[in-house]
Amino acid sequence: MSWGAARVQSLASTMNEPSKDESSPRKLIIAIDGPAGAGKSTIASRLALKLGYVNLESGAMYRALALKAIERDASFDDEGALVKLAENLHIHLEPTIGGNRTLLDGRDISSRIRERDVSEAASRVSVHPKVREWMVAQQREMGAGGGVVMEGRDIGTQVFPHADLKIFLDADPVVREQRRMAQQKIKGDVAASVAAELRERDRRDRTRAASPLMAAADAVVINSTALSEDDVLAQVERLVSEKLSHR
Numbered sequence: 001m002s003w004g005a006a007r008v009q010s011l012a013s014t015m016n017e018p019s020k021d022e023s024s025p026r027k028l029i030i031a032i033d034g035p036a037g038a039g040k041s042t043i044a045s046r047l048a049l050k051l052g053y054v055n056l057e058s059g060a061m062y063r064a065l066a067l068k069a070i071e072r073d074a075s076f077d078d079e080g081a082l083v084k085l086a087e088n089l090h091i092h093l094e095p096t097i098g099g100n101r102t103l104l105d106g107r108d109i110s111s112r113i114r115e116r117d118v119s120e121a122a123s124r125v126s127v128h129p130k131v132r133e134w135m136v137a138q139q140r141e142m143g144a145g146g147g148v149v150m151e152g153r154d155i156g157t158q159v160f161p162h163a164d165l166k167i168f169l170d171a172d173p174v175v176r177e178q179r180r181m182a183q184q185k186i187k188g189d190v191a192a193s194v195a196a197e198l199r200e201r202d203r204r205d206r207t208r209a210a211s212p213l214m215a216a217a218d219a220v221v222i223n224s225t226a227l228s229e230d231d232v233l234a235q236v237e238r239l240v241s242e243k244l245s246h247r
Ligand code: DC
Pocket: 036, 058, 059, 060, 062, 063, 119, 122, 123, 124, 126, 151, 152, 153, 154, 155, 201, 205
């Protein structure tokens, strides 16, 4: 399977072959954006599973580039060098139950890219407009056929401004930090420094000049602070049903 110039592959390419049955509806493009810890990944992956869609975590692509930069000792501030690295990346996103398995040059980097140094680096490499341009082009190609739930920071604003459904999932910062701590099963001093890093990445994502994290004007904003995962999923599923019934 080849994407030609695009070196990012995903199962979306094989799952979303044009339907031979003319009566079957085109599958939706669903964008889920929001800050870290708001519950995007879980909701996107559960929703995709229910709909039989592909879940694509765009953050994993920035993380893969960040890892490559760490390994090549490239500066996170050197936009030109980062773009060159990006152009030679072979990332493969493989949707699995509970998230994407990420392969870089055939190597499984799924756990490695969740580590703190990569999280920090991903937030720094993603500020560069030319890096984002490259990422956005790949992401558009991956999702163009529909039948995708793509999550990130700029999916509804930049990648798919005409997505069928845009969700902006937010939550109180303290609650987001607590969720992240629970997820990573960390406490005490480590938890405090991880929380501080999360806050800093959040600030960087929201204030960068290129495609800062923000809700698209036509996104449905869901605040998950006081909601369970099941409640959020139910709300999103209702929105999907409405979209499908109006087609
Ligand atoms: O969603 P995540 O935490 O895995 O994302 C890692 C970093 O990549 C995060 O700091 C923001 C950035 N990112 C982005 O700028 N745009 C996206 N569409 C997805 C992630």
